[in-house]
Amino acid sequence: MDSALIPEGVKRCSLWKFLLALALVGAVMLWGVYAMLLCWIKGLNQTNMNDYYGFALWIWADLAVIALGGGAFFTGLLKYVFGKDQLKYIINYAVLIGFICYSSAQLILGIDVGQPLRGWFIFWHANVHSMLTEVAFCLTCYFIVLTIEYIPLALDNRQIQKVPFFANLTHNMHSAMAVFAATGAFLSFFHQGSLGGVSGVLFGRPFSFREHILIWPYTFFLFTWSAAAFGPSFTLFVTWLTEKITRKKLVKDEVIHMVAKISGWMIFTYIIAKSIDTLYWMFATAPSQGLQWSFFYQNNPLYGKWILFTEIIICGFLPGLLLIFKATRENPTTRVAALVLGIVGVCLNRWVMVLQTLAAPVMPFDSWVMYIPSWQEVATTILPITYGIILIMISHRYLPIFPQERELNPIDTPDAPEAAELPEPAPAVVAEGQSA
């Protein structure tokens, strides 16, 4: 029924199957929307946040999706500025994932603030000394850049391209994309960094406070670095997931291997820098505030030394090395394992920088406070995930997101759009054959 909208030369599942999947994800999304409305109408008393946990699950989710969405700016930087042309086969998807991540972050922030209608005050009454102000400005600007990068993808739909104006607009926007990619990379450096700065400047919180280079704490640079390192890993992981769900090979292995190698080296170098930062904090910064580093990892039910070991060794050095070595990088199992570990690692880092910072007591007569999110917080955190899945489903079905898809999945039937109505093929064999 919708075959006229589907790109030529590719196969898609039947419309009813697509709509059914859409309805299932949409139902979960509605649950999230309900929770979001509760928070807006009844207030943040719907959450389990309290006066010790002003920041909680949402801010973690915010930081995590922005780090994971870092694949968009870094892939764009590599392709358009450093001339890694092979990346053109995955850049569309990186942009789409980035667009989803950043729009999700905006949505989460919209729910998180106590007075959402005053959100514009951050621009109007801006305090230029606040890291959050820098986050707001750069995040908004970069989201606009991502929207500009996503528009030509959306306009690439077969029917829209029949309109000469849109065809020309798409062509011209594609031509100018290098400028936007460079702008995006510049903005990302600052907003990723300032998100790290949000916790790094808290000189009243010895767990997260870091010393500075000029006005920027070390976490500023570590956050940018980690987003550039783990963002591409997330892009690769979502690509792998999409291939498994659609049962098609969508991107050639040489492209995957290239991105994995870059991500591996970025992770490895990042985790060395992170280790140095941690050691300096352990033996210089924290003691200067009268605290042994071990204080932050004891006398509480959750935050032990295991979390440090997991973040740095298991989810840092290990995935970095797995992606650096050719044998493990080109083995799908170890590669995907490395991607998952890396994603867990960066999410864990964001968690401790937000949640453990607030959990640890600062006044000697205070105590650790733990936190479990309410269902409303969980639902509203799942909400952007469902929105992302829906946007990926629609984009994948109607837009030529993967330029190599047609080549990797040739259709025997001469009339491709008709083929789209056929029952789901079993392209797993083809896919495996291609990847071998």
Added chain:
Amino acid sequence: MKQTQSQQRPKRYGMAIDLDKCTGCGSCMVACFAENNVSFKQDETNKLLSITWLRVYKITNGKPFPDTEVCYVPRPCQHCAGQHEGHSPCVSVCPATATDYSLYTGIVSQIYTRCFGCRYCMAACPYHARYFNWWDPIWPEGMERSLSPNVSPRMRGVVEKCSFCFHRYQLARDKAYLEGKRPIREEEYQTACTQACPSGAIVFGDLNDPAHEVYRIVQPDPDNHYKARNPRAFRLLERLGTNPKVYYLSSREWVRRAGDNYLENEAPGTIGAPRGAH
């Protein structure tokens, strides 16, 4: 009005709380509630959700009976100045300039109608002196009539905190202005908690004015981030570089030690600001 202020030396309002005198009766908390229209809920058992601009902590020396000693620590907002005047932990991070540092008074203000509830200031404050309005304030029937007309009640979704009863400063300032632009006298501006304390444990005044009692007690050293020269006096978490204006006094060393974090081999009162603190 600004002209009047600029003609005078800047004030530095602060507080000295003698912990050896405090009995933990809670009068200061009650006075603060009533004075500042602090809202409350029917069930206030969860203290992580209770708004208490001034909270009294109970601390002990950790020794078993009969050596157990108890001390009560009233904790209002510390009105931190930071390592350079105005770089308070909370003021420096607020993205919308909804909390501000007055160079005329040293008081950290909170602008409720500008706060959009991001709670970054709460994350920044190591004293937990900032409170979020998780609920709409609902007063028991008839109680609206007893609210103070000088303090605006706060709406849901914004942060609030102790203001050193700033409205009292405004009233005293206006009075002094109308009476010939004279300076505000010490007794004209006192916080509600100071006046309510039955044991006289709280002393409030200008830390820049040697005539004020708080100055004589604390003996602040302006060349050393206003660190107290009085060996009995200390500030909470002084090592973090927050430079607060609330001083505590005690003759008991374990109490002074409880005011900050120390490594095992360190003695209280001998440590300066940490490296890298702004």
